[in-house]
Amino acid sequence: PTIYFVTPTYPRREQIAELTRLGQTLMHIPNLHWIVADDFDGCNTFLDYLLNKFGIPYTHIASPMPDIYRSFAPIPRGVANRRAAINWIRNNGKKSGVLYFGDDDNAFDLRLFSEIRSTQRVSMFPVGLIGLYAVSTPIVKQGKVIGFFDSWPANRLWPVDMAGFAVNLEYLALSPNATMPYRAGYEEDEFLKSIGLQMAHIEPKASNCSEILVWHTQTKKEKSAVVRIDSKILESDQTSLGP
Ligand code: UGA
Ligand code: MN
Secondary structure, eight states, X not given: OOEEEEEEEOOSTTHHHHHHHHHHHXXXXXXXXXXXXXXXXXXXXXXXXXXXXXXXXXXXXXXXXOXXXXXXXXXXXXXXXXXXXXXXXXXXXXXXXXXXXXXXXXXXXXXXXXXXXXOSSEEEOOEESOTTTSEEEEEXXXXXXXXEEOSOOTTOSSOOOGGGEEEEHHHHHTOTTXXXXXXXXXXXXXXXXXXXXXXXXXXXOHXXXXXXXXXXXXXXXXXXXXXXXXHHHHHHHHHHTOO
């Protein structure tokens, strides 16, 4: 089965570094289709230039976050992108394969891909570097998922991270209205509810969830004060270049 690897991304100065690292991970994976959904009004040509170089099949989608959600606190990051990718899968008749949401800043062990490829309905596995407990994982007993270990339960039915599950497309197709909400922190839970997930459907991967094959790494941002100074410099540069 093909893995449809969905990556939300957005323009900022770290973007090329993140996508270069991720693309060079994905270059090792056979039978993978990379859906890169950019939080931007159009398809940036520099992104196509970058994506082409990896030599892997990809689809570049322009999926800007509707302005109204930018005023939310916290903002629902990557939701417009993932929704657009799900719609692309539906509209292009991709009926078999495995869907995985891989953010542009996460770190992936190559073994993750062979684990998720056999997903029958929904597979789950640990994600490292999440919250206070440092790992978010299903709890497995005798080969079955019986609960979850996560530092932010928040009354969620499925307290898992976006990077901690994969979905078979035939299973997804059983829920034609499945979607992801614009609700920060609850995207995973409500998406999994919308596909009618039941505990008995979950396939534990990564040696019964005893291994970490994906990490929620985060790239340190430059302090906003410095960005402000930069834009001041930019402004004054532009002024000095004036007509
Ligand atoms: C965590 C989870 O790992 C995400 O899956 C979840 O979407 C997010 O929280 C959330 O609930 O907001 P985190 O590392 O905190 O992720 O967030 P980011 O990595 O900054 O953003 C998640 C994804 O959305 C990334 O792939 C990022 O490139 C993209 N994004 C972020 C946008 O498309 N637009 C933005 O304005 C910000
Ligand atoms: Mn992230």
